[in-house]
Amino acid sequence: MNQLHSFLGKLSILFGRRRFHLELDEEMAFHQEQAEKAFQAEGMTPKAARLRAMRQFGNATRLRERSHEVVGFSFETVAQDLRFALRQLRKNPGFAATAIVILALGIGASVAIFAFVDAALIKPLPYPNPARLVEVTESLALFPRGNLSYPDYVDWKRMNTVFSSMDVYTAHRFEFYTPSGTESVHGLQVSAGFFGTLGIQPMLGRDFLPGEDAVGASPVVLLRYGAWQKRFGGRPDVVGQSVNLSGVQYTIVGVLPKDFEFAPREIAEFFEPLRPTSECQKRRSCHDLIGVGRLKDGVTVSGALAQMKSVALQLENQYPDSNRGQGASVMPLSSAIVGDIRPILLVLLTGAGLLMLIACVNVSSLLLVRAESRRREIAVRGALGASRARLSRQFVTEALTVVASGSAMGLGLAYLGMKGLSRLISKDWMAGMPFLHGLGLNPRVLIFAACLAVLAGILFSLTPILHFRFSDMRDGLTEGARGSAGRLWRRMGANLVVIELATAVVLLAGAGLLGKSLYKLLHEDLGFRPDHLATLNIGLPSAAFSTDQQQVAFEHAVLERAGSLPGVQSAAATSLLPVSCNCNTDWVRFVGKPYNGIHNEVNEREVSTGLFQTLQVKLKSGRFFTDADNAGKPKVILINQAFAQKYFPGEDPIGRKLGDTQLSPASIREVVGVVENFKDAGLDQEQWPAEYEPFDQSPDGYFSVVLRTSQDAGSILPALAPMIHSVSPNVSVDWERTMQQNIDDSEAAYIHRSAAWLIGGFAALALLLGVVGLYGVIAYSVGQRTREIGVRMALGAQRNSVYRLIFGEAGKLIAMGIAVGLAGSVASAMLMRKLLFGVQAWDASTLAAVAGVLAASALLASYFPAHRAASVNPTEALRSE
Amino acid sequence: MAKKSDLLPGTLDMLILKTLTRAPLHGYGIALSIKRCSDDVLTVEEGSLYPALQRLLLQGWVKAEWKITETNRRARFYTLTAAGRRQLGLELSQFDQMIAAIGRVLQDVPEV
Numbered sequence: 001m002n003q004l005h006s007f008l009g010k011l012s013i014l015f016g017r018r019r020f021h022l023e024l025d026e027e028m029a030f031h032q033e034q035a036e037k038a039f040q041a042e043g044m045t046p047k048a049a050r051l052r053a054m055r056q057f058g059n060a061t062r063l064r065e066r067s068h069e070v071v072g073f074s075f076e077t078v079a080q081d082l083r084f085a086l087r088q089l090r091k092n093p094g095f096a097a098t099a100i101v102i103l104a105l106g107i108g109a110s111v112a113i114f115a116f117v118d119a120a121l122i123k124p125l126p127y128p129n130p131a132r133l134v135e136v137t138e139s140l141a142l143f144p145r146g147n148l149s150y151p152d153y154v155d156w157k158r159m160n161t162v163f164s165s166m167d168v169y170t171a172h173r174f175e176f177y178t179p180s181g182t183e184s185v186h187g188l189q190v191s192a193g194f195f196g197t198l199g200i201q202p203m204l205g206r207d208f209l210p211g212e213d214a215v216g217a218s219p220v221v222l223l224r225y226g227a228w229q230k231r232f233g234g235r236p237d238v239v240g241q242s243v244n245l246s247g248v249q250y251t252i253v254g255v256l257p258k259d260f261e262f263a264p265r266e267i268a269e270f271f272e273p274l275r276p277t278s279e280c281q282k283r284r285s286c287h288d289l290i291g292v293g294r295l296k297d298g299v300t301v302s303g304a305l306a307q308m309k310s311v312a313l314q315l316e317n318q319y320p321d322s323n324r325g326q327g328a329s330v331m332p333l334s335s336a337i338v339g340d341i342r343p344i345l346l347v348l349l350t351g352a353g354l355l356m357l358i359a360c361v362n363v364s365s366l367l368l369v370r371a372e373s374r375r376r377e378i379a380v381r382g383a384l385g386a387s388r389a390r391l392s393r394q395f396v397t398e399a400l401t402v403v404a405s406g407s408a409m410g411l412g413l414a415y416l417g418m419k420g421l422s423r424l425i426s427k428d429w430m431a432g433m434p435f436l437h438g439l440g441l442n443p444r445v446l447i448f449a450a451c452l453a454v455l456a457g458i459l460f461s462l463t464p465i466l467h468f469r470f471s472d473m474r475d476g477l478t479e480g481a482r483g484s485a486g487r488l489w490r491r492m493g494a495n496l497v498v499i500e501l502a503t504a505v506v507l508l509a510g511a512g513l514l515g516k517s518l519y520k521l522l523h524e525d526l527g528f529r530p531d532h533l534a535t536l537n538i539g540l541p542s543a544a545f546s547t548d549q550q551q552v553a554f555e556h557a558v559l560e561r562a563g564s565l566p567g568v569q570s571a572a573a574t575s576l577l578p579v580s581c582n583c584n585t586d587w588v589r590f591v592g593k594p595y596n597g598i599h600n601e602v603n604e605r606e607v608s609t610g611l612f613q614t615l616q617v618k619l620k621s622g623r624f625f626t627d628a629d630n631a632g633k634p635k636v637i638l639i640n641q642a643f644a645q646k647y648f649p650g651e652d653p654i655g656r657k658l659g660d661t662q663l664s665p666a667s668i669r670e671v672v673g674v675v676e677n678f679k680d681a682g683l684d685q686e687q688w689p690a691e692y693e694p695f696d697q698s699p700d701g702y703f704s705v706v707l708r709t710s711q712d713a714g715s716i717l718p719a720l721a722p723m724i725h726s727v728s729p730n731v732s733v734d735w736e737r738t739m740q741q742n743i744d745d746s747e748a749a750y751i752h753r754s755a756a757w758l759i760g761g762f763a764a765l766a767l768l769l770g771v772v773g774l775y776g777v778i779a780y781s782v783g784q785r786t787r788e789i790g791v792r793m794a795l796g797a798q799r800n801s802v803y804r805l806i807f808g809e810a811g812k813l814i815a816m817g818i819a820v821g822l823a824g825s826v827a828s829a830m831l832m833r834k835l836l837f838g839v840q841a842w843d844a845s846t847l848a849a850v851a852g853v854l855a856a857s858a859l860l861a862s863y864f865p866a867h868r869a870a871s872v873n874p875t876e877a878l879r880s881e
Numbered sequence: 882m883a884k885k886s887d888l889l890p891g892t893l894d895m896l897i898l899k900t901l902t903r904a905p906l907h908g909y910g911i912a913l914s915i916k917r918c919s920d921d922v923l924t925v926e927e928g929s930l931y932p933a934l935q936r937l938l939l940q941g942w943v944k945a946e947w948k949i950t951e952t953n954r955r956a957r958f959y960t961l962t963a964a965g966r967r968q969l970g971l972e973l974s975q976f977d978q979m980i981a982a983i984g985r986v987l988q989d990v991p992e993v
Contacts, residue, residue, distance in 0.1 A: 009939040024931065027908055027957050031927060034909040057927050066928065070935040 013071045024067055032057055077390075081397035088398060095370055096402070099363045102772060103406030103456060105765055106359025108413025111441075111449045113352040115418050117345050118448075119439045120338045126261055128199035129294075134301055135336035136166060136291030136308065139327040142601055145336075147287035150276045152315060152323070153191075156291070159311045162304040163293035167194040170289050173702065174245040174270055175541040175732045176231070181725055184539040184732030185227075186267040187245075189274035195222075197294050198262075204228075205239035205254025213273035220273065221250040225258040227269035245270060247543025247730070261434040263337045264290065285322035285587065285661065292333065305330040321661060324597045338435070351507075351762050358500050358766065360456055362773045363406075364463045365493050367399065369780045371464035378468060392465045399460035407453040414449070415441060424754045426745060493777040498816045500770035505821020505854055506828050507763035512846040513829055513839050514756035520838035521752055522744065527678025528578060528615035533706055533739035534713040535577055536720050539732040540701040548631060551699040557727050559608060562707055565723060567716055569708045572611040573695055575604075577704045579743050582681040582688045590647065591657040591668065602643060603680050603690035606698045612638075612675055614708045620644075622654045622673030630696040635669035641677045643689035669693070683748035684837050706739070713738040755835055767857060770817070775861040778810050782865040789869050790877025802870040810862035817858075818851050825850070893925065893933050894942075895976060898961060898969040901943060907956040908934060934959060942968050 013020050032053050039049035057063070089096035124130045136156070138146045148156070148168060157166045169190040176185045192213040201207065202222060212220055221243065223232070232238045242249045250272065262268065280286035295304055308328035316323040331339070371378075378391060418439055422430070430436065441449075538558065545551050555573055562571035576584050586604035589595050609625045611617075620641060629636050637658075644653045653674060659667040677687050695703070709716050721733040743749065782789075789802055829841030839846070900906065900914045911934075912925045937943045942965030948958045961969075 005941045006939045009941075023957065026955070028927070028931065030907070030954060030956050031909040031912075033954075034913075038913075063928050063931065066932045067935050070932045071939060 010071055020071070021064070024064060028057070028060065028063065078393075078397065081394050082401065084394065085398040085401045089401060092370070095366060098772060099366050099402050100406045100409060102359045102362050102366075102769060103402065104409035104413055105768070106356040107407055107410025107449060107452055107456075108417055109762070109765060110349075110352040110356045110452060111410060111414035111445060112417030112421060113345070113348045114448050115414065115439055115441070115445045116421065116436070117349050118442070118444050119436050120341055120345055120433070122444065123435060123438065125263075125334050125337070125435075126259060130334065131332070132295045133198070133333040134163075134293050134295060134304060134330050135333050136163075136293045136304075137329045138287060138312065139329040140325055140599070142599065145329050145331075146326070148289040148291050149284050149287045149322075150281035150289060151284040152287075152312075152326070153289055153291060155315055156308065156311055156328075159314070160293075160304075160307055162296060162299045162307050164296045165193050165197045166291055166293040167191040167197045168274065168289040168291045169194060169265065170274065171265055171268070172272070173539055173732075175247070175539055175730065176270075177244055177730070178231075181721070182541075182730055182732045184537070184734050185269050186265070187270035187272065188262075188265050188268040189272055191274050194271075194292065195256075197292055199294075200256065200260055202254030203257040204236065205252070207254065208273050213275055215275050215277055217273065217275070219248055219250040220253045221245065222271040223252060223255045224269045224271070225256055225260065228255045231269075245272075246541040263432060263434050266431050266434045283322070284319055293330070301330055301332055320597065325599060341433075348758065354503065355762065355765055355769070356452065358503065358769045358773070360459055361496055362500070362769055362776065363402065363456075364459060365496065365773065365776050367402075367460055367463055368467055368493075369776055369783075371395070371467055372780070373783065391468075392461075395464045396461040399464075400457050403453050403457040403460060406456070407449065411441065411446075411449060414445075421758075424757055426750050428745075429750065493773075493780065494813055497770070497773045497777050497813050498820060500766070500773045501814065501817025501854065501858065502821035502824055504763065504766040504770040505818055505850055506824040507759060507766045508850040508853060509822070509825030509847055510828060510832065511756060511760035511763040512850055513836055513841070513843060514752060514759055516839045516843065516846055517835065517837040518749070518752040518756050521683045522749060524679075524683060524838070526579065526743075527676055528617050530579075530739045530743055532709050532711075532713050533615070534709055534716050534720065535704055535706050535735065535737055535739055535742060536717075536724075536733055537702070537704050537735040538724060539734075541730055541732075542701055544728075544730055545701055548699050551701060552631070552696050554728060554731070555608065555695060555699065555703065558705065558724060559610075561723055561727055562705060562720075565707075565716065565719060567709050567711045569710055570610055570614045571705060571707045572614040573608040573703050573705050574611050575606040575695075575700050575703050576680070577706065577739075577742060578615065579679050579683060579739075579746055580681070581747075582685055586691065587661055588658045588691070589661050589663055591659065591663060595661075597661070600647065601688075603688050604693065605680065605690065606693050606695045606700055606703070608695045611692075611706065614706055615678065616708075617678050618676045620674040620676055621652075622671070624673060625694045627696075629672075629694040633697075635667075635697050636672045636694065637669045638673045638675055638692040639671055640675055640680075640687075640690045640692075642687045643691060644674050646689050683743070683746055684752070685748070704735075713740070752835070752837065767854065770854075771857050771861040774810065774813060774858055775864065777813070778806065778862045779865040779868075781809060782806060782869045785869070786872060786877050789872050790874045793872065794874040794878060799870040802872075803866050806866035806869050807859070807862060810858065810866070814855055814858045814862075818854055821854070822847055822851065892976070893929060894937060895969065895972040896923070896925075897930075897933060897937065897959075898942060898965055898972070901959055901961040901965070902969065905948075905958045905960040907950070907958050909956075911959070937965070940964075940968075 035053040035056060036046075036049045039052050040046060044052065125133065127133060135145075136148070138148050138152065140146045147170075150168075153166075153168050157163075160166065167190060169188050172187045172189045174185050174187045176183045190208075190213075192208040192210050195202070195207050203225070205222075208220065208222070211217060223238070228234055228238060238252055239254060240251065242251050244250075256271075274289075276282065278288075280288050293304070295301070305328065308330050312323070312326055312328040316326060335342075381391060382388075422436065422439060425433070425436070540551060540554060545554060559571045559573060562568060582603060584604055585601045588600045588602055590600075607625075609627055609629070612619070612624055622638070625636070625638065639653060647653075648656065653671045656671050657668055658671070659665075659669065675692070679687075680690050681688060705720075707713075707716065707720075717736045717738070720736050724731060724733045789797075789805075792805075793799075793802065825847060826842050829836065833841060896915055897911055900911050900918075903914075906914060908927075908930055912927070912930055915923055915925050934943070934945075937959075938945060942962060943959045944962055945957050945959050947955055950956050
């Protein structure tokens with residue numbers, strides 16, 4: 001009650017401050033007058049009485065202050081401190097700006113990276129009870145997470161006791177017919193319980209019913225919210241209507257919720273029940289499915305893995321032909337989705353943390369430099385009666401002012417950084433990472449930023465307080481005194497600067513090596529000529545092109561039409577474009593060679609007759625395909641050199657035969673030629689053995705077309721879709737790009753480009769921080785040595801020798817930083833060898849360039865204090881002390 | 882300022898409250914009254930008096946109003962409130978207890 005009364009009283013006084021002072025003044029004047037009268041009454045002269053009264057009254061200002069202290073809030077002195085701090089910072093704009101910007105950079109980098117970490121690793125998946133969801137796949141020595149085959153899935157689902165439900169999905173494409181042409185749209189085939197396992201209910205209509213994934217059930221489809229909006233105008237009556245997809249009439253049974261996301265196949269627009277109708281899904285050795293399971297209560301991921309492994313082992317014993325070496329993999333769905341980027345993000349977060357640390361060290365060092373230069377002021381204030389607590393609070397206020405401005409600016413930088421980093425991610429990748437859509441300054445990120453700010457605030461407040469605690473304040477009053485604390489800091493600061501410069505060297509070298517890798521990667525000899533090549537993908541609707549003959553006839557017609565386009569020299573087709581991946585593999589067995597069931601995994605491509613000529617791949621031996629290698633003739637293949645070296649070492653492969661694991665007669669094919677290796681795989685992947693089959697003998701409803709042009713390949717792209725549709729309006733055409741675009745935007749190029757930019761960004765920050773740190777130390781040292789320099793010059797030292805003195809001091813630090821940094825660069829480059837391509841960790845030209853850049857910028861930073869030292873006026877320097 | 886006789890710490894509030902039980906007074910009057918009543922032994926310094934009055938005002942133990950003195954001057958008069966009266970009782974009893982305790986300590990200790 002009293003507390004409240006007192007608080008309200010203080011509050012009313014706070015707002016009636018002027019009146020309070022007036023009344024107090026009047027009251028005290030009255031008192032003094034009365035006292036004066038009393039003294040006069042005792043017989044004093046008026047003058048003496050007045051003096052006596054005044055003396056008795058003492059320091060009126062102090063008196064008023066004491067009354068004020070009683071009624072004032074404690075925050076009023078804080079406000080005073082704050083005003084003082086702001087005045088101090090305004091008086092030293094250089095110091096203030098540097099400290100704030102450095103801190104902002106540190107906080108900005110850390111918060112931006114943390115936002116990614118939060119979006120990818122901390123935010124849970126958008127399904128109910130997401131921790132119980134796991135990815136279930138087979139596992140091979142070559143592919144730790146290999147796809148499931150349909151028969152294996154059926155057995156796994158039946159034999160396991162660890163999942164409350166288990167379902168599978170596989171990517172699928174549909175031809176979707178619009179008035180403007182046929183589009184190839186992405187879809188997903190899922191087993192009927194898929195959405196139930198995820199815990200997702202359609203927002204309109206219904207989920208798939210059990211049994212709708214059986215062979216012969218009538219075709220039904222679920223729409224993605226976006227597809228419903230874009231392709232059906234968001235009409236609510238769409239449920240129950242039918243839609244023609246790939247020439248088949250489907251009934252739309254429902255629409256998925258707006259916020260539904262499925263990162264492994266985010267681009268899917270249509271979902272249909274998976275029916276085991278394809279050739280692949282009838283075979284146990286053909287793997288094209290990925291499983292999703294929901295763990296039963298009390299079952300752990302490792303428990304589930306153990307059981308699935310034993311199930312896989314049982315199947316391996318039961319079906320040794322097809323299941324040899326097929327283990328099982330069970331991992332949390334979240335790890336399956338973000339597993340690839342987790343290590344990258346954690347490395348980045350560590351890097352950002354280091355930057356933040358360096359930034360904090362630098363700002364502390366700047367604060368120390370300033371505290372040191374204010375030693376006199378502090379000592380005077382102390383001598384005038386300021387308590388240690390009051391002085392300390394002044395430092396705390398100043399530190400917090402810096403932290404507050406730095407943090408605010410840092411948040412802005414973090415926001416920009418997030419935008420910039422998102423731009424480094426390609427659109428295709430972004431589509432695979434829907435969890436990044438929510439990227440932003442959400443409460444978790446803001447809390448993280450607040451924690452950083454609080455830690456920085458504590459550090460910056462304690463630094464000057466401890467500094468003065470350990471040095472006797474009275475030292476400050478003595479003229480020109482330089483305490484041991486100053487020397488201690490110079491030594492410590494110098495060591496820190498060496499570390500900062502070394503860090504900058506390591507990061508710069510990393511960025512340089514990655515940049516060089518990127519260059520090498522993009523200019524690698526691919527084994528074919530990538531210029532003047534245009535590419536596109538064609539999808540044939542399965543209903544209209546159900547037979548091999550139809551597919552072959554269409555392919556021939558398209559290539560013929562394309563080859564006659566003006567500016568096109570030759571046209572060819574392949575099931576998968578070069579520079580894609582080591583994927584679409586085949587498992588082969590050789591006629592006349594011992595076989596023990598091992599995996600002979602080779603890349604398999606179906607190509608048209610003229611592909612190698614169009615790509616300009618050279619023939620090593622044997623012959624290319626001819627038009628005579630068609631469905632009516634015995635099967636033939638071409639192999640690459642890697643194939644010949646691995647499976648026919650020291651033999652002539654021409655005329656040898658191979659087939660599938662059972663050597664079934666239909667699969668037997670003869671090697672008729674060997675071509676030079678060219679990049680089937682990603683740019684940074686190793687060369688695998690590859691076999692090439694004639695498209696005519698093994699056609700497919702989805703293939704790519706490659707055109708060699710005489711003019712710029714890009715100029716022909718717009719003419720391609722109309723040309724294809726003139727052959728058949730029902731096929732879909734997409735991915736009209738030049739080969740060079742494919743290469744530049746390929747995953748490997750993206751990874752290297754992003755890594756180079758990211759490390760480059762960190763390197764730039766580290767360089768800036770290191771140089772600022774060096775400047776701080778040298779400037780501090782020059783400040784302390786002004787008198788010494790004055791004496792030297794008074795005794796006849798030339799300006800040149802002063803420069804030499806300062807540059808000598810800086811040069812020693814720079815040299816040490818570079819030496820330590822170069823050693824660290826080689827070591828860290830060895831660690832990231834995987835990311836390097838065609839560049840050695842100790843690449844001399846990169847390291848030399850890095851050392852040059854660092855030395856130049858560091859010398860520039862020390863030029864300013866050196867110049868100040870050399871411009872010292874000896875008389876002034878001596879007089880001022 | 883010369884040291885006259887320092888008040889016992891913590892007693893100033895009590896003295897002011899006690900003085901005000903007789904009649905409302907202005908600051909100078911309070912100081913004068915304490916001085917007179919103590920036969921010039923106790924002198925209240927202005928440096929302590931006014932902060933103390935502010936404190937008592939804030940606690941709600943006294944209230945202040947501007948009035949005209951007999952000499953026709955404006956002065957701020959302090960009046961004891963009911964809460965102030967209760968507080969005075971409390972402080973007096975505490976003070977008595979303390980004086981008694983000090984007295985017991987200072988007494989010649991009887992033979993045991």
